[in-house]
Amino acid sequence: MKQQIEHTGSYYAASAHAAPARPALEGNISTDVCVVGAGFTGMVTALTLAELGYKVVILETAKVGWGASGRNGGQIINGFSREIGYIEKTAGKDGARALAALALEGGNVIRELSARYNIQCDLKHGSVLAAFTPKQLKGMEDTMNTWKARGRDGIEMLDRTAIRNHVGTDAYAGGWIDHHGGHIHPLNLVLGQAAAAESLGATIYEQTRVTRVDYDAAQPVVYTEGGSVTARFVVLAGNAYLGKTVPALYPKVMPATTQIIVTEPLDDAVARTLLPTDKCVEDANYVLDYYRLTADKRLLFGGGLAYDGKDVEDVQKALRPKMEHLFPILKGVKVDFGWQGNIALTWSRLPHVGRLGKSTYFAHGYSGHGVTSTHMMGRLLAHALHGDAGTFDIFAGMPAMSFPGGQLLSVPLSQLGCWWYSMRDKLGI
Numbered sequence: 001m002k003q004q005i006e007h008t009g010s011y012y013a014a015s016a017h018a019a020p021a022r023p024a025l026e027g028n029i030s031t032d033v034c035v036v037g038a039g040f041t042g043m044v045t046a047l048t049l050a051e052l053g054y055k056v057v058i059l060e061t062a063k064v065g066w067g068a069s070g071r072n073g074g075q076i077i078n079g080f081s082r083e084i085g086y087i088e089k090t091a092g093k094d095g096a097r098a099l100a101a102l103a104l105e106g107g108n109v110i111r112e113l114s115a116r117y118n119i120q121c122d123l124k125h126g127s128v129l130a131a132f133t134p135k136q137l138k139g140m141e142d143t144m145n146t147w148k149a150r151g152r153d154g155i156e157m158l159d160r161t162a163i164r165n166h167v168g169t170d171a172y173a174g175g176w177i178d179h180h181g182g183h184i185h186p187l188n189l190v191l192g193q194a195a196a197a198e199s200l201g202a203t204i205y206e207q208t209r210v211t212r213v214d215y216d217a218a219q220p221v222v223y224t225e226g227g228s229v230t231a232r233f234v235v236l237a238g239n240a241y242l243g244k245t246v247p248a249l250y251p252k253v254m255p256a257t258t259q260i261i262v263t264e265p266l267d268d269a270v271a272r273t274l275l276p277t278d279k280c281v282e283d284a285n286y287v288l289d290y291y292r293l294t295a296d297k298r299l300l301f302g303g304g305l306a307y308d309g310k311d312v313e314d315v316q317k318a319l320r321p322k323m324e325h326l327f328p329i330l331k332g333v334k335v336d337f338g339w340q341g342n343i344a345l346t347w348s349r350l351p352h353v354g355r356l357g358k359s360t361y362f363a364h365g366y367s368g369h370g371v372t373s374t375h376m377m378g379r380l381l382a383h384a385l386h387g388d389a390g391t392f393d394i395f396a397g398m399p400a401m402s403f404p405g406g407q408l409l410s411v412p413l414s415q416l417g418c419w420w421y422s423m424r425d426k427l428g429i
């Protein structure tokens, strides 16, 4: 019997709501839409299409939420991983205006779907971006003003004293609070979305790896280890885990690993000292740390980046010193969970989206900030194949460079880049 792929040993898997056992695909079937990958991108696309009346089949190598969507920091970070000036240069003024209008879309979709389908995912409001240096703080203020000029509200600058109201450390020169940000239990969110899609008639096959996609056929065909799906439309949502399944997409993203540890539940007083207002926090460094409290008052602390998507040997060893340096009160605290997962980087740090053949759509490469972007993109994908591709095509029209030399050569190049940026972070330049 084929070995089942289970969730990684995360806090999320240990506190996940019950989910039904879903079968693997055996045999050949046909449908309106076949979605590859049951993370946020795939599930939001599938759910939106099911709401529109499409017959949707989702194929997942492992389990719903097995990839980055079920093991991330859970931080709702609005906007894009790239400044609006760059977007304007590449997408033009009208394109940039259209994309800027989507700055809050992903977070809104999370809240909307959670409310509509009563998804219990520990949703909390507000996120903090923390600056170590006055230079970082000034850069953030400029960014905030650029966004404000485009009608984006909800960001409030915090000086050295004000950030102390939210984060119990003197490490920061200031920061901002985004009142439209927040945090979630990501695995429970995606599991809730899967249940909602199923309630509308979608079918999810787990333990079903897609091996090949024939997108040039009159109707695209998705081949799996045990069968095939012929569909009017295919949506590729495998992100960092898609690997070489679709060779045309492989050189466009580079997987990188990031790690998370979770402490034992903390005393209320300690939890309140660390994060008095229960916001999530990420810092403004290039290789950043991110943390928040879970619903049962553990500190969930993430950081680090290993290029090439290879796991680090000892997650706790990698992260504990950073956590204890920031919060000495946690010295010696028990760490109950440690895990890692892959993000997909693009050269531009904007998602790479588009079509292959006439009716196979793809979106991947959220470059580390995918919790909101995947929700925005799921909606855009669904609307695009429903006939409204306007905004999707603005993204699709943006340049998407391949990594020079493929992923093999790009690893040393990016490591060099990463080293350079971390040195800048350390030296505060």
Ligand SMILES: Cc1cc2nc3c(=O)[nH]c(=O)nc-3n(C[C@H](O)[C@H](O)[C@H](O)COP(=O)(O)OP(=O)(O)OC[C@H]3O[C@@H](n4cnc5c(N)ncnc54)[C@H](O)[C@@H]3O)c2cc1C
Residues within 6 Å of the ligand: 036, 037, 038, 039, 040, 041, 042, 059, 060, 061, 062, 063, 064, 065, 066, 067, 068, 069, 070, 071, 072, 073, 074, 075, 076, 077, 208, 209, 210, 211, 237, 238, 239, 240, 241, 242, 243, 245, 258, 259, 260, 290, 302, 340, 341, 342, 343, 344, 363, 364, 366, 367, 368, 369, 370, 371, 372, 374
């Ligand atoms: C440790 C970690 C922390 C993070 N923290 C944050 C954060 O706090 N905030 C934030 O905004 N972003 C964060 N991210 C990034 C964010 O989680 C991702 O950008 C986002 O979840 C990507 O969603 P996705 O659906 O596109 O891909 P995934 O969630 O990775 O889903 C892809 C799915 O496709 C499946 N798949 C792949 N290939 C195949 C195939 N051939 N056949 C069938 N199925 C296939 C995989 O098994 C997987 O389940 C983090 C990521 C990681 C790893």
